[in-house]
Amino acid sequence: MKKHQRGIDPASEPSGDGCVECLASANGWWLHLRRCAECGHIGCCDSSPGQHASKHAAQTGHSIICSFEPGEDWFYDYQTQEMIKGEKLPPPHAHPISQPTPGPAGRVPPNWESLVT
Numbered sequence: 001m002k003k004h005q006r007g008i009d010p011a012s013e014p015s016g017d018g019c020v021e022c023l024a025s026a027n028g029w030w031l032h033l034r035r036c037a038e039c040g041h042i043g044c045c046d047s048s049p050g051q052h053a054s055k056h057a058a059q060t061g062h063s064i065i066c067s068f069e070p071g072e073d074w075f076y077d078y079q080t081q082e083m084i085k086g087e088k089l090p091p092p093h094a095h096p097i098s099q100p101t102p103g104p105a106g107r108v109p110p111n112w113e114s115l116v117t
Contacts, residue, residue, distance in 0.1 A: 007064035010087050012040035017095045018104055019044040021052040029107040031116050033068035033095055037086060042068055047116045054078060070094040
């Protein structure tokens with residue numbers, strides 16, 4: 001049996017195609033999306049107003065994320081604050097190309113650039 005990296009479950013599937021918490025809110029929106037490498041939770045990045053990916057990591061102890069943006073394949077460990085090499089996770093590896101960034105469509109305020117860190 002192959003041993004997997006700490007904090008990465010190669011069987012975990014994405015929880016959806018957008019930030020779970022932002023989509024559950026009537027006015028939530030994100031700049032970029034991140035995927036928890038342990039459970040598949042999709043959250044928004046630390047430049048987004050909600051910062052749900054890092055909040056998920058703090059609440060659950062799931063410290064490793066990967067980008068959920070098209071064309072990006074990096075992993076990051078909140079615990080060590082370093083980029084790491086990760087294992088292959090099940091698809092999809094990014095939100096749909098048709099979904100705008102920032103997103104979701106129709107919720108991003110016109111002054112969004114002044115609202116991100």
